Amino acid sequence: MALRTFATRKTLGALSRFPQQLRGLQTFTLPDLPYDYGALEPAISGDIMQLHHQKHHQTYITNYNKALEQLDDAIANGDASTAVKLQSAIKFNGGGHVNHSIFWKNLAPTKEGGGEPPHGSLGWAIDQSYGSVEKLIAKMNAEGAAVQGSGWVWLALDKELKRLVVETTANQDPLVTKGPSLVPLIGIDVWEHAYYLQYKNVRPDYLKNIWKVINWKYASEIYEKECP
């Protein structure tokens, strides 16, 4: 957000190279995928990955940057009503950027461990809460298929209660809108753009197949960091 410090204003002239940092506003750029677009075949086609990353995620980032700039201006001018009006655009586009950044890390080609079930403390916690990884997957698939319209289905860790929950969010709402202490471990995009070209309207097939490329290692890392 706008890092408006007194120091920034003083160094007005010195930082002429980075006009955004001048105003203390950081813009966001599209993160690279750690794998090729086609590396997740046949679970997710290369076309979908390319469109999803280069078009959809990029659009969220572009619009997020735009909304942040407008918010910056509104705050500078003391325009409270515009600042509040922009909140929905920020939640949508910013949420889209946050969610998709997590999503790319949640996926991995089978060669690099995608689909391999979790070991260690996360695996143990899943067995405790859900019985088995298969049962968790079945629950997440059921909730994902039941999402009306667009949204996400999450496996989350409640930091305070130290337990795993399965949640769904609508549109691009980030997981924290469902609970401030929720940390996303695995998120699956069930917007139609995530699967339509390949699976058409059969969302359950997409959900069944995506588990073959889910990166449980990343989820385990996050879990171990929060629950050592």
Place this chain on the structure above:
Amino acid sequence: MRSAVDTSRETPFRCLSVDMSWSSSSNYLCISTSSSSSLISSNELARFNRLACESERHRGKCQDLNRPTNIFAYNSLKPPSFKFDKGQRRKDHVLKKPRNISAYYSLKPPSYKFDALEPYMSKRTLEVHWGKHHRGYVESLNKYLEKDDILYGYTLDELIRVTYNNGNPLPEFNAAAQVWNHDFFWESMQPGGGNLPILGLLQQIEKDFGSFSSFREEFIETALTLFGSGWVWLVLKRNEKRLAIATTTNAVTPLVWDDIPLLSLDMWEHAYYLDYKNDKARYANVFMDHLVSWNAALARIARAQAFVNLGEPKIPVA
């Protein structure tokens, strides 16, 4: 109490013209409906049931009036399957299968062929959008209605209002509303559509939006700034007696606010993804330029004027 008559879709004549005929195997009663209304509410099906059984009784063969005949709507999803054994003699009026009503609402096809909207909406999109999505909604609505009869006896419009439950929708709402929305959407498009509206509709648009081009711009901008899945509508607001552009999320329709929709644009991704991928702007523009059916909108606003007084039309004086 305000009447719940559907002003936007059905013809003024609510009763179906049906043509009941015995199928050749005589096990099934085929109801073919006229083009106006394909939505057969269950009390009407029950009526046909009774009539079918009565006519059977007249022929002296069927004594059991409580077992309803197998009834299929003519253009429903599952056509009756006739299995003819070569050696079997056709035994009229001997009903072998358990009889039950198999469809409450049927899937109505668009009034144009699937490839009629090319190149603006491909045949493939229509095949999947109508054949899979719309059909899926009809099937799930029928499945919900099979469970118990608490929601019987409503027309589709009434069903939508009832299941919307004033903002706390019942599970059937999504299916019912999406069936209605998609029927409305197919009728809002036509091959060779686009151009400008004419007559009173154009006058009303100019009155409420300033000019047609500013309406068009506002409509497209609304479509592009919709977050997530939803619909964009041109509605006639009943209370304010003027046209407006409305957006709804997921399955909601302006019917639930008692407004009268005139046009809709499906902004769910499945409506445009196969043709335009993520280029919503091109899709919205193409819809306005080549697909929108102003004839349908004109018919709808003409009907709506029976319920909303829009004042005197401006007739140019010579």
